[in-house]
Amino acid sequence: MQEPRRVVVTGLGLLCGVGNNASEIWEGLLAGKSGMAEITAYDLTGHSVRVAAEVKNFDALNFVEKKESRKMGRFIHFALAAADEAMKHSGLKITPENADNIGVHIGSGIGGFDIIEREHTNMMNGGPRKISPFFIPATIINLAAGHVSIRYGAKGPNEATATACTTSAHAIGDAFRIIQRGDADAMLAGGTEAAISPLAVGGFAAMKALSTRNDDPTHASRPFDKDRDGFVIGEGAGILVLEELEFAKARGANILAEIIGYGMSADAFHMTGMAPEGEGCLRSMKHALRVAGIAPDQIDYVNAHATSTPLGDVLESTAIENLFGERAKNHTLLVSSTKSMTGHLLGGAGGLEAGITVLALQNQIVPPTMNLENVDPGCRLNYVPNKSQAAKVDYALSNSFGFGGTNGSLVFKRWGAE
Numbered sequence: 001m002q003e004p005r006r007v008v009v010t011g012l013g014l015l016c017g018v019g020n021n022a023s024e025i026w027e028g029l030l031a032g033k034s035g036m037a038e039i040t041a042y043d044l045t046g047h048s049v050r051v052a053a054e055v056k057n058f059d060a061l062n063f064v065e066k067k068e069s070r071k072m073g074r075f076i077h078f079a080l081a082a083a084d085e086a087m088k089h090s091g092l093k094i095t096p097e098n099a100d101n102i103g104v105h106i107g108s109g110i111g112g113f114d115i116i117e118r119e120h121t122n123m124m125n126g127g128p129r130k131i132s133p134f135f136i137p138a139t140i141i142n143l144a145a146g147h148v149s150i151r152y153g154a155k156g157p158n159e160a161t162a163t164a165c166t167t168s169a170h171a172i173g174d175a176f177r178i179i180q181r182g183d184a185d186a187m188l189a190g191g192t193e194a195a196i197s198p199l200a201v202g203g204f205a206a207m208k209a210l211s212t213r214n215d216d217p218t219h220a221s222r223p224f225d226k227d228r229d230g231f232v233i234g235e236g237a238g239i240l241v242l243e244e245l246e247f248a249k250a251r252g253a254n255i256l257a258e259i260i261g262y263g264m265s266a267d268a269f270h271m272t273g274m275a276p277e278g279e280g281c282l283r284s285m286k287h288a289l290r291v292a293g294i295a296p297d298q299i300d301y302v303n304a305h306a307t308s309t310p311l312g313d314v315l316e317s318t319a320i321e322n323l324f325g326e327r328a329k330n331h332t333l334l335v336s337s338t339k340s341m342t343g344h345l346l347g348g349a350g351g352l353e354a355g356i357t358v359l360a361l362q363n364q365i366v367p368p369t370m371n372l373e374n375v376d377p378g379c380r381l382n383y384v385p386n387k388s389q390a391a392k393v394d395y396a397l398s399n400s401f402g403f404g405g406t407n408g409s410l411v412f413k414r415w416g417a418e
Contacts, residue, residue: 004180006258007242008244008255008258009241009242009256009358009412010090010253010255011085011086011088011240012239012256012355013081013084013239013355014082014085014236014239015082015236015352016055016235016237016238016345016352017036017052017053017055017234018035018341018342019035020056021085022359025356026367028341029356032387032388033341034218034221034370035054035056035234035343036053036220036232036343037217038214039051039054040054041197042197043198048212049202049204049205049210049211049212051213051217051220051232052232052233052234052235053221053232053234053235054234058077058078058081060077060080062081063080063084064077064080071137071138072138073114073115073139073194074112074114074194075111075144075192075193075237076112076138076144076192078194078235079106079147079237080147080148080151081237082190082239083152083188086241087241090241090253091251091253092243094153094154099156100156101156101185102152102184103149103155103157103175103178103187103188104145104187104189105158105159105160105171105172105178106145106160106191107141107145107162107170107171107191108162108193109162109165109191109193109195109347109402110195110347111141111143112140113197114200115135116139117199142159145160156183156184157178157183159171162347164402164406165305165307165347165349165401166350166401166407166408167191168347168349168353169399169409170350170400171189172190172240172259172262172351173262173263173264173410175242176259176410185244186247188239190237190239190348191237191239191345191347192236192239193234193345193346193348193349195235196234196235204233207272209230209231210231211228211230211231211308212230213229220308221308221339221340221344221370221371222308223307223308223313223369223372223383224306224337224369224379225374226375226377228310228313228376229308230309231309231343231344232344234339234342234344234348236345236352237351237352238354238355240351240355256361256415257358257362257413257414257415258415259413260291260292260411260412260413261288261291261294261409262288262409263289263290264287265281266280266407267279267405267406267407268405269405272403273311274311274312275315275405277318277322281315281316281320281407281409282322282323283407284401284408285319285320285397285399285409286323288397288409288410289397292395292413294395296323296327297324298395300333300334300391300393300395301357301391301395302334302335303336304316304320304335304337306337306339306369312401313376314376314378317335318378320335321381328381332382334366334382335383336368336383337369338352340368340369340370350398350400354410357396357410358412360393361414361415362414364393365388365389366384366389368385368387368388368389369383369384370386372386393414394417394418395412395413395417397410397412
């Protein structure tokens with residue numbers, strides 16, 4: 001049997017409440033910058049949750065013409081912005097000669113939720129004739145991938161995942177496999193989300209999933225802290241350019257990292273809660289390491305899914321402890337949750353965090369878990385509290401877990417590491 005083709009990362013496009021590009025976000029994370037503040041997107045009257053990590057100073061017209069922008073949901077705007085940065089970063093040029101072998105796999109957990117709300121209001125106030133003819137293409141999840149494909153002329157595989165908060169990890173992992181098996185030479189992969197709207201935030205608030213630390217927004221997301229009270233919703237996108245190794249080398253690409261492992265699992269337990277002991281997370285990570293062909297003791301850093309929910313952080317920590325054993329217990333394994341600064345991008349989280357993990361490998365620095373003042377007794381790992389840490393990082397793992405018990409784990413290798 002032929003060996004799977006090797007896949008490398010050659011470009012990053014990141015966007016979130018901390019910054020509007022990868023370098024700005026990376027500098028912000030190392031400085032412990034919070035992207036959270038009081039919500040500005042809508043009137044907060046009557047809302048129990050008033051804090052979110054909104055993207056700031058974003059102008060879609062920098063990436064799309066005004067007439068066209070009106071036909072797109074905000075999540076599509078974010079995808080186009082992140083794809084623009086990723087493509088420029090990679091230097092990849094799509095031509096008639098290679099277009100059939102370059103694809104797009106970009107997902108979203110919720111898609112154009114804000115547009116759905118707006119058009120429903122229009123219909124209720126003025127009847128069906130007030131519904132925009134662009135309502136459907138502005139909202140459906142695969143249109144982010146569709147617009148990116150159209151923008152660059154990528155004629156290879158074109159897909160979109162919608163697996164809740166694991167969406168981006170699955171998109172990147174599936175794109176990795178598409179390249180491995182020879183169905184494409186390069187893929188733009190990741191996720192995008194723009195769900196800071198009255199109904200979406202109100203829905204998560206009704207579930208008691210969100211922090212209500214409204215008087216102190218920058219400290220509202222506090223993974224692993226005993227005083228955490230829920231996640232802070234964020235928005236943005238994370239898109240990676242993945243290429244087959246020889247394809248990248250042939251064009252003289254600057255290789256940022258290699259993706260070597262991808263694991264998935266299902267909890268098969270509860271629609272929103274995680275399986276006991278985090279055993280579904282554990283199987284996802286084990287699968288990713290098995291595909292990567294490395295042992296647990298080779299992983300130096302885990303970018304945790306940890307959203308700042310009371311139960312989820314403990315169960316993921318337990319799963320990490322059970323997998324990594326003594327290295328977890330003696331605190332030589334570094335674990336951090338960058339959601340303490342970015343908030344939780346839902347379907348966009350895994351793409352953003354995969355990009356952050358690549359930057360950690362490149363720069364040999366682990367970003368911190370901010371707002372960690374009193375560690376929950378059930379969380380017993382080294383969470384890089386409140387200050388970034390220089391470290392030797394050759395292999396890193398990025399976790400994403402979603403409602404419905406859907407789990408995904410990605411393993412990245414520092415380019416040049418033996």
